[in-house]
Amino acid sequence: xxxxxxxxxxxxxxxxxVKITYNGARGVYYWWYDADYPEVEREKQAIVDMEILTKRIxxxxxxxxxxxx
Numbered sequence: 001x002x003x004x005x006x007x008x009x010x011x012x013x014x015x016x017x018v019k020i021t022y023n024g025a026r027g028v029y030y031w032w033y034d035a036d037y038p039e040v041e042r043e044k045q046a047i048v049d050m051e052i053l054t055k056r057i058x059x060x061x062x063x064x065x066x067x068x069x
Contacts, residue, residue: 030037036044 026037
């Protein structure tokens, strides 16, 4: 029972060390090359796409209002 607990804790510690190392290396990479994370890039692109669609909808509404007047 104690051996299982020790193995569990060793594996848990190893996983956490790997995650911290990966996230740290990833952060340094994106910092060094002055780039955004891919998740941030997707969010920025989604915002740009929404702004374009909003503009197109506004133009369409103005066109439709102009035809009915």
